[in-house]
Amino acid sequence: MAYDKFNVLKSSAVPLPIENVDTDQIIPARFLKATERKGFGDNLFRDWRYHPDNSPKEHFVLNNPIYQGKILVGGKNFGSGSSREHAAWAIYDYGFRCVVSSFFADIFRNNCLNIGVLPVQVSPAFLQKIFEAIEKDPKAEFTIDLPSQTITIDASSEQEEFDINPYKKENMLNGYDDIDYLLSMKDEIEDFAGGLPL
Amino acid sequence: MSERRTLFDKVWDSHVVRKIEKGPDVLFIDRHLVHEVTSPVAFLGLKNRNSKVLYPERTFATADHNTPTINQHLPVKDPLSANQLKALEENAKEYGIPYWGLGHQKNGIVHVIGPENGITLPGVTVVCGDSHTSTHGAFGAIAFGIGTSEVEMVLSTQCIMQVKPRKMRITIDGSLNKAVTPKDVALYIISQLSTSGATGYFVEYAGEVFRNMSMEGRMTVCNLSIEMGARGGMIAPDEKTFSYIKGREFTPKGEEWDKAMAYWKSLYSDADAEFDKEVVFDGSVIEPMITYGTNPGMGIGISSGIPTAESMDGGVATYRKSLEYMDFKEGDAMLGKKIDFVFLGSCTNGRIEDFRAFAEVVKGRKKADHVTAWLVPGSHRVEEAIEKEGILAILEEAGFQLREPGCSACLAMNDDKIPAGKYAVSTSNRNFEGRQGPGARTLLASPLVAAAAAVTGRVTDPRELMELETA
Numbered sequence: 001m002a003y004d005k006f007n008v009l010k011s012s013a014v015p016l017p018i019e020n021v022d023t024d025q026i027i028p029a030r031f032l033k034a035t036e037r038k039g040f041g042d043n044l045f046r047d048w049r050y051h052p053d054n055s056p057k058e059h060f061v062l063n064n065p066i067y068q069g070k071i072l073v074g075g076k077n078f079g080s081g082s083s084r085e086h087a088a089w090a091i092y093d094y095g096f097r098c099v100v101s102s103f104f105a106d107i108f109r110n111n112c113l114n115i116g117v118l119p120v121q122v123s124p125a126f127l128q129k130i131f132e133a134i135e136k137d138p139k140a141e142f143t144i145d146l147p148s149q150t151i152t153i154d155a156s157s158e159q160e161e162f163d164i165n166p167y168k169k170e171n172m173l174n175g176y177d178d179i180d181y182l183l184s185m186k187d188e189i190e191d192f193a194g195g196l197p198l
Numbered sequence: 199m200s201e202r203r204t205l206f207d208k209v210w211d212s213h214v215v216r217k218i219e220k221g222p223d224v225l226f227i228d229r230h231l232v233h234e235v236t237s238p239v240a241f242l243g244l245k246n247r248n249s250k251v252l253y254p255e256r257t258f259a260t261a262d263h264n265t266p267t268i269n270q271h272l273p274v275k276d277p278l279s280a281n282q283l284k285a286l287e288e289n290a291k292e293y294g295i296p297y298w299g300l301g302h303q304k305n306g307i308v309h310v311i312g313p314e315n316g317i318t319l320p321g322v323t324v325v326c327g328d329s330h331t332s333t334h335g336a337f338g339a340i341a342f343g344i345g346t347s348e349v350e351m352v353l354s355t356q357c358i359m360q361v362k363p364r365k366m367r368i369t370i371d372g373s374l375n376k377a378v379t380p381k382d383v384a385l386y387i388i389s390q391l392s393t394s395g396a397t398g399y400f401v402e403y404a405g406e407v408f409r410n411m412s413m414e415g416r417m418t419v420c421n422l423s424i425e426m427g428a429r430g431g432m433i434a435p436d437e438k439t440f441s442y443i444k445g446r447e448f449t450p451k452g453e454e455w456d457k458a459m460a461y462w463k464s465l466y467s468d469a470d471a472e473f474d475k476e477v478v479f480d481g482s483v484i485e486p487m488i489t490y491g492t493n494p495g496m497g498i499g500i501s502s503g504i505p506t507a508e509s510m511d512g513g514v515a516t517y518r519k520s521l522e523y524m525d526f527k528e529g530d531a532m533l534g535k536k537i538d539f540v541f542l543g544s545c546t547n548g549r550i551e552d553f554r555a556f557a558e559v560v561k562g563r564k565k566a567d568h569v570t571a572w573l574v575p576g577s578h579r580v581e582e583a584i585e586k587e588g589i590l591a592i593l594e595e596a597g598f599q600l601r602e603p604g605c606s607a608c609l610a611m612n613d614d615k616i617p618a619g620k621y622a623v624s625t626s627n628r629n630f631e632g633r634q635g636p637g638a639r640t641l642l643a644s645p646l647v648a649a650a651a652a653v654t655g656r657v658t659d660p661r662e663l664m665e666l667e668t669a
């Protein structure tokens with residue numbers, strides 16, 4: 001499924017300074033029963049966001065209207081656990097286009113890149129600065145510049161570079177996905193399969 | 199490139215269809231396992247692109263995540279679950295994929311039935327939209343979990359795009375103590391490396407401890423590789439591997455077998471092959487393990503106390519939040535804590551060896567009255583073996599009942615949910631908040647520890663019960 005192109009994103013951010021946020025928290029298993037990719041944003045962080053009777057938990061950051069924006073900033077080892085792509089869908093469908101952390105779990109990072117959410121890994125020190133900037137001003141803006149691979153705290157102009165695989169970067173900039181690429185090399189794949197032992 | 203290659207290099211490199219400059223490798227996938235939860239959107243994508251399944255014969259589908267574990271002969275009650283099952287059945291039919299749905303003799307948890315049917319073989323690449331696909335690495339396969347976009351890629355092109363992970367070797371020599379099972383070895387490794395300690399790596403397990411393990415035990419260890427962040431884990435195939443796979447339905451036969459053996463015998467890490475990281479542990483220091491927190495890295499020897507926040511590296515607030523969820527205190531002993539539920543099952547510990555271990559402890563004893571126990575075999579084959587070996591009689595005599603196969607309380611998508619606030623000793627793989635039901639509190643442990651808890655109603659060192667027997 002193609003997604004929107006990603007170039008430069010300037011936005012305020014939602015802080016979630018918790019470590020090891022696993023995909024079971026991002027979207028609990030009981031919401032994985034759909035057969036279409038629809039409505040996952042409503043259940044993003046369901047059990048942290050709502051009481052069992054569906055009333056909102058006031059203290060959870062998504063229920064605090066001060067915090068808005070297209071950037072989600074999480075603690076270390078974000079997205080660990082289950083491979084469910086639904087976690088990335090929920091983040092995208094809720095309206096985030098970028099997740100910032102000092103460390104991402106592997107499968108989650110891949111899933112994000114495959115659906116158009118940019119994972120930006122920063123140093124622990126820079127992550128701290130981002131949290132501090134938001135604490136000082138919940139409306140603080142950040143600029144995520146994919147072409148130059150930088151993230152900037154606008155208020156202080158502090159900046160850090162981030163890594164992304166050049167191929168994935170091209171895809172994100174153009175809104176392409178891997179399936180188109182693979183489909184274009186089908187003959188090569190079939191030849192290859194013919195020579196395999198098993 | 200150097201001649202000295204690791205096991206992982208050998209299998210990976212032989213599956214690279216194309217190397218993209220400064221990009222990922224296009225990797226050919228030999229076996230694709232599909233289940234009802236992560237596939238429907240992938241099939242929709244296939245339809246939208248007007249694509250077909252390129253190799254239906256390399257694709258296998260089962261129903262496991264969302265299925266009830268009682269009365270499987272009746273229609274599935276939850277309409278959403280029923281809808282997913284129907285979608286998979288229809289998709290399998292439309293695209294010519296073998297489908298082993300509810301009630302089918304080969305039905306079971308995807309990572310249990312792959313090896314049982316000879317789908318999992320040494321030297322192949324295996325993927326599935328489930329992170330515990332790493333299980334299949336026990337056979338010397340490269341196996342890892344993927345997301346739904348990738349499921350669609352593999353359906354339509356039998357390939358995936360991945361940057362080659364770095365390589366880590368975990369070596370454990372020494373002999374294991376009494377009542378220390380493969381699950382304890384894995385929980386020990388994770389407790390030492392943390393849940394992100396192997397992120398970015400593919401692990402090879404080496405050394406005496408893994409060589410001496412049964413295939414079932416190796417599957418348990420490889421299964422849990424993902425819980426330390428690794429893409430997957432693998433063990434070089436040996437005689438045990440070959441005799442396990444020989445004669446199974448999808449295993450090559452006759453001349454094909456001989457040809458395959460020639461390839462399989464080349465699958466080991468060359469002497470002096472280089473790993474990006476080497477980790478060594480001593481097997482003799484490992485105790486039966488149990489977790490006390492909300493990630494699988496928060497595990498300790500069963501006779502230890504819960505560590506204090508100060509003794510942990512970083513993340514004090516996260517650590518305290520986790521203990522608060524569990525309603526445990528720093529310094530508490532785990533032994534003696536009252537528990538409410540026991541879950542024996544999942545692709546981590548739902549194989550015959552696990553039921554044998556459980557039965558060994560409960561034999562001649564009675565289930566504690568206040569404990570609810572869910573004993574869920576990983577597949578119908580396992581269920582049959584439980585009956586045939588006389589284990590069922592032992593379990594029933596001790597007051598337990600056997601349920602029907604499926605993922606069950608491992609992820610609690612069906613009705614097998616641990617109620618909020620209750621404690622469950624579980625042989626599964628994840629103790630995340632709410633994993634086994636909203637508000638559920640999970641203690642991960644081996645089948646022996648689960649059995650000891652089931653009969654005493656408390657966290658109990660299984661050695662105590664086992665020593666009584668030998669005394």
Ligand code: SF4
Binds near residue numbers: 308546
């Ligand atoms: S038993 Fe648990 S981990 Fe294994 S396949 Fe099922 S849900 Fe996944």
